[in-house]
Amino acid sequence: MKLLDLKYQTILSESQRQAHPKTEDIELCLRVLSLASSINRASSTVLNEFGLSEGRLVLLFLLSRQPSGLSPALLAEQAGVTRATITGLLDGLEQQQLLVRQNNASDRRVLTVKLTEAGKELSEHLLPYYIEWLSGVFSHVPQDVRERLSNLLSRAMQSDSKGEIKIEKPLSHTVPGTMQRSYMV
Known part of the structure; x- marks a missing residue:
């Protein structure tokens, strides 16, 4: 192993x-x-x-909950990605004919993204399939061990207010100034 x-x-x-x-x-x-x-x-x-990535999957699920559609900005926010990333994800799903982008009739600057019938159908069938797959990832691990692992992982995630892992810089080693980058400051 x-x-x-x-x-x-x-x-x-x-x-x-x-x-x-x-x-x-x-x-x-x-x-x-x-x-x-x-x-x-x-x-x-x-x-x-299914020709999908995790990012595309998330968008399918978000849109499946909103039959009237969502704006790209709101989708980006709810998916936790940048607006630049959302454009690429939407482009891919649109090429697969799983969603459409529609201009608002009263304000053409407003864009709404909606699932096509094919997108709705895929989302309906894929959610249970993927959830079942996820639930099986640790199925070989006994329940009491899964519970302990879950608790241990929660404890290990020492997070700040944004839910990010705290990164503490090593105190015993310094990096020469010529090698430091802005991300190390």
């Missing part, structure tokens, strides 16, 4: 080579990353069968 992706094995072996005192913590983090990557790859495989 592969516990770490190759890229993470490389990082771990470098940590071990340097005899970092927190190598076990590093390995734990890399295992979580490997698991997330594995689930993401499997999810992509499932969605590729």
